[in-house]
Amino acid sequence: MNIALLGYGRMGKEIEKIALSREHTIVHKIQGNITTYDFTNVDVAIDFSIPTAAFENITHCIQQQIPVISGTTGWLEKYDEVVALCEEKNGTFIYASNFSLGVNIFFEMNSYLAKMMSQLEDYNVTIEEIHHTKKLDAPSGTAITLAEGIMQHSNYNHWKLDKAENDDEIPITAKRIPEVPGTHEITYTSAIDSISIKHEAHNRQGFALGAVVAAEWIQGKTGVFSMKDVLNI
Template structure:
């Protein structure tokens, strides 16, 4: 594949290494210093774009790809208030758009198990459910996209909770997501069910970014020849 990297931070560099090791070609690398160069790429010279940037730039990058015939795989978080607009653009342009808050196969299995556990635990009212997520100091959005996806999986079963709240454990009518930022942490997500007599936890701890990069490259290959909006559940058949 001819891959355009949009975003060349830690994840972009890890994806580059993974893609090259698998025999793919990196046709371009776009970051904050050369955003104007994005206009040089279209579906004629690029098979797919892999986009990991910031909340303020993600939608514009995705929009460019969808309107210029480039299938796009995005892992940017913090911009999902515009997700419906991206889906509409994809449909209008017969495009291909793959989005996940986290591309790790292990994390997506965690999402799957999280939904199942929540569907059972909601019957036991003695347990208070909460989420804790820990990332590196450079992580700009709080809570993480993975933390929000985890919350959504729980809220699908917990109809008595009125959505989620960030760092406010005193708000008992909502699901609390506690966010911590520490040096050299790739990503930790823990769901806790706590009662007066015991605690049940379900968690995922990433040891490196390789799992995220592998999933993103896998998605870039999987989306070839497809049209529409997809996610990890589609690719992993969960």
């Protein structure tokens, strides 16, 4: 595949290594204005840019009939606009708050645990996420996805950064510590005990590999997909 990297920070560089090792070609490494680049020979774009650039990057690719994979978080208030544009242009798009295989298994574990705990009113749930100090958004997109998974199977209706103000809110603690790729922990606590599940990334390779696998999977397809489609889970 000929790949355009939208964003060439730490994740972009890691994706480049994985893509080259799988015999793909990087044709663009874009940090600035995407409209100045020629996408004629691009098979797929992988967006790990910044929240303020992601929407323009994604919509430009869809308008150019370029399949696009996005792992940028912090822009999702415009997600429905992207879906509508994708349907209008018969485009191809995958968004994931986290492309790691392990994290996507963790998402499924989180949903399953939430179903079990929904019958136990004595437990309160909290989410903690830890990332490197260069991460621009808080809480992480992964933490929000985890909160949404819990809300689908419980009486919680909202998440709240830091301390919850109402009983139907899930409190999310976001910590920023140098050189931490990403750690997420769900804890259910009662007066008697606590139950926790945790995912800890040791490096960025899992995120990068998942994005490249998604880019490979999406070839020849049209529509809006998720990592559950890619991994068939």
